[in-house]
Amino acid sequence: MKHLSALLASAALVVASAPALAAEKWDMPLAYPATNFHSENAVAFAKCVAEGTGGNLEIVTHPNGALFSGNDIKRAVQTGQAPIGERLISAHANENPLFGIDSIPFLATSFEASDKLWKAAREKLTQALDEQNLVYVYAVPWPPQGLYFKKEVNAVADMKGIKFRAYNAATARIAALAGMAPVQIEAAELSQALATGVAESLISSGATGVDSKVWESLTHFYDVQAWLPRNVVFVNKDAWSALDDGTQKAIADCGEKAAAEGTAKSKALTDQTLKTLADNGMKVSEPSDQLKSELKAFGETMTQEWVDSAGAEGKAIIDAYKAM
Numbered sequence: 001m002k003h004l005s006a007l008l009a010s011a012a013l014v015v016a017s018a019p020a021l022a023a024e025k026w027d028m029p030l031a032y033p034a035t036n037f038h039s040e041n042a043v044a045f046a047k048c049v050a051e052g053t054g055g056n057l058e059i060v061t062h063p064n065g066a067l068f069s070g071n072d073i074k075r076a077v078q079t080g081q082a083p084i085g086e087r088l089i090s091a092h093a094n095e096n097p098l099f100g101i102d103s104i105p106f107l108a109t110s111f112e113a114s115d116k117l118w119k120a121a122r123e124k125l126t127q128a129l130d131e132q133n134l135v136y137v138y139a140v141p142w143p144p145q146g147l148y149f150k151k152e153v154n155a156v157a158d159m160k161g162i163k164f165r166a167y168n169a170a171t172a173r174i175a176a177l178a179g180m181a182p183v184q185i186e187a188a189e190l191s192q193a194l195a196t197g198v199a200e201s202l203i204s205s206g207a208t209g210v211d212s213k214v215w216e217s218l219t220h221f222y223d224v225q226a227w228l229p230r231n232v233v234f235v236n237k238d239a240w241s242a243l244d245d246g247t248q249k250a251i252a253d254c255g256e257k258a259a260a261e262g263t264a265k266s267k268a269l270t271d272q273t274l275k276t277l278a279d280n281g282m283k284v285s286e287p288s289d290q291l292k293s294e295l296k297a298f299g300e301t302m303t304q305e306w307v308d309s310a311g312a313e314g315k316a317i318i319d320a321y322k323a324m
């Protein structure tokens, strides 16, 4: 009898908890290829959330801009067309200068500095996203940004007239300052743009250079270490509010884990990917002293421009960062 009542009790439990077990499925658009470390990290994040919610929330990643192209992901999540997504946040600096804080040349050029800058900015950034109907979950920096060309470049004068692939306002501004012609291209279209000559240079990480096999079109990489831009993962605020506390906590905890693991991967890839560029025949080197100092001057101009556009709020973040 005891046995039977235990069976009945567990059957009742199954029935009672059945509605909660109807798993919710969230599509998560990503801009970068499936083999990119951010995309792999998002898959690990999704797995963590599935485990943390006992399978109640299934997040399905869609890499390479397949569901929404990079430039459309943020709006898609804001409007609820996708409940969650990942985006290179500096590509939206035109909406709010705060989103461009990670792409000010030579402000924060190491992982350590990037971490401090993000700590200084995070609360204000979270607020800015909240005002756009987005809930901040986690962010991971790309490896430091260097310059790719198909010829030797020792000074800004050597860059004049070159078609330069830009991925945000800061990269377009560098092109303008250097007398290059900027063309905005998503990473998913980069290989083709280089192959067809639509672009013939860029600033990016070794990771993206490897993802796009840029050695098929380009020859030189200069390890400038100009900044470390971030991909940010955010959730639509209405989708977030509809979740129970346990699910929200699982997402937040998995987000923290993803930030740490993604950053560790980014660090490890920094040298590894530059080696892969060299192994594939690219000339990987330090910029010349002249190029370095000319680029630093661009950095000073752009820092001033950023502070002018971001106002007191922006200046407070920079001051807090510098005091760390």
Ligand code: PCA
Residues within 6 Å of the ligand: 088, 142, 143, 167, 186, 187, 203, 204, 205, 206, 207, 208, 229
């Ligand atoms: N790769 C991305 C952004 C920064 C980076 O390293 C890209 O080039 O699109």
